[in-house]
Amino acid sequence: MLYLCIVNQTASQNAEEFGFHAGDIVQQWLWDDDVDDSICTKIEDLTGEDLVDEDYGTAVDGVVIWWRDGDDEDTLADTIVDATTMLEDNGPVWVLAPKPGRPGAASSSTVQSAAKTAGMNAATPLTVSKDWNGIRLRAFGKGR
Template sequence: MNQTASQNAEEFGFEPGDIVQEWLWDDDVDDSIRAKIEDLTGEDLVDEDYNSAVDGVILWWRDGDDEDELSDTIVDACGVLDDDAPMWVLTPKPGRPGAASSSTVQSAAQTAGMNAATPLTVSKDWNGIRLRAFGKGR
């Protein structure tokens, strides 16, 4: 059986001691993903009001949210993100309420100057898409 990133939080690219900022949290998020990241890093997730540099970002995104808002949020999150630090957009999987098309995320990422990787299953109900600045890795 393939393990998901939520079963192996290190697959997100976060490390012990990392400060990970969470954007667009709502009561529909998968708390097991959040807990695994906090267990791995040994730190509580910080919210979007945190204004110091962070070592990683997770951004919860749902269909029906404005694509331009996603681009703007990606740009805002990049403003506090260390160079080459992991940034993930988490979206409900196809068939789940709020499922967002990966092409929507890819388009918003391009508008924000980022590349979007292929979606990865991160839990039973959520996919994750890693973003990287153009020209940075795969």
Template sequence: MIETAFQNAEEFGFRSGDIVQEWLWDDDVDDSIREKIEQLTGEELVDEDYDSAVDGVIIWWRDGDDEDELADTIVDAYAVLGDDGPMWVLCPKPGREGAPNASTVQSAAQTAGMNAATPLTVSKDWNGIQLRAFGKGSSH
């Protein structure tokens, strides 16, 4: 098991009791990340069809998916995200199948009115990129 900064999922910024919405789930996702978020929050992840406000968002993204779709997904996810809760795009790490070009997530985030942080290792095969709305705690 590789130790990462995200060993217990607190680094995502989610807290106990948070409802975290998961977008673009597929059978290639890292279930250990999902389990750690559920353990931390004490709540099951909810899917795209959940129709109430949520406290956090994770979006699974792979190369080959449409960049415009990512921008649209970010906008849709942000619309239900309460109080500027944490929003993350999770992508396969460079060299892994489905790893996107470094500029793809940044470009989609900007199209959606968001800033994308530097990718962080969240598991053996996945990186996480935190998104923030322009003007909300941005370092740029």
């Protein structure tokens, strides 16, 4: 049992729950000064690549969108569509939002609604750091 706890802790510390792999190019959208840089570092350590911004003009293997309450839901849907345009082979797409009770905390129903508008399903939020939750998006009909 102790071994399983160590494995789960290691997976979380290495950002493996995002579904990214070594060599993946991950694009982040809506980055701002309030993001949790430790999440960025964990993804970069896992992939061995620097995160690229929304101006990156080549195909990417995964996407992270930083979302905060007060941002327009339609803008989130548009951002999801724009971000997935550059995505290779249905790679992982994540919306990261501040946890409830934190400044900028966004309702998961807002993210779910925007995802649906963009043609995606939104999973149950997952804690990805002390202050941020992540919601994985998948195209309709693409499994769990």
